[in-house]
Amino acid sequence: MNIVKKEGFDFGFDPSGCDTCAGNCCIGESGYIWINKSEIETLANHLNMSIENLSNKYLFKVGYKFSIKEKQLDENNYACAFFDLEKKCCSIYEARPIQCRTFPFWDYFKQNKEEVFKECPAIKNL
Numbered sequence: 001m002n003i004v005k006k007e008g009f010d011f012g013f014d015p016s017g018c019d020t021c022a023g024n025c026c027i028g029e030s031g032y033i034w035i036n037k038s039e040i041e042t043l044a045n046h047l048n049m050s051i052e053n054l055s056n057k058y059l060f061k062v063g064y065k066f067s068i069k070e071k072q073l074d075e076n077n078y079a080c081a082f083f084d085l086e087k088k089c090c091s092i093y094e095a096r097p098i099q100c101r102t103f104p105f106w107d108y109f110k111q112n113k114e115e116v117f118k119e120c121p122a123i124k125n126l
Contacts, residue, residue, distance in 0.1 A: 006105040017122025024119045026083040033068035035097040046095035
């Protein structure tokens with residue numbers, strides 16, 4: 001078992017747990033999926049589309065920042081626009097934003113550990 005650890009967190013992440021998950025980190029209540037300017041450029045290149053087309057189709061502006069759009073699945077259930085619902089995986093994995101790359105090691109989960117344990121089967125106590 002290869003547990004990923006990060007200083008300041010009293011839990012770890014076992015990537016093999018993703019194999020048994022339905023994409024809980026990409027599906028759920030609506031929220032923001034932040035993406036910065038350089039990540040937008042990387043994603044546009046990855047998808048072989050212009051930044052303008054990417055922005056129009058997949059992004060929306062929140063103040064001075066951008067977020068990836070979501071697909072509504074149910075009344076209070078959403079999925080990232082890039083989550084492949086059939087394969088249960090990210091369709092842009094190699095070009096996903098830092099917010100996605102750093103999950104579950106977000107400062108929010110330091111104070112809300114029980115929430116990340118409920119959401120993610122790959123979380124392990126250290």
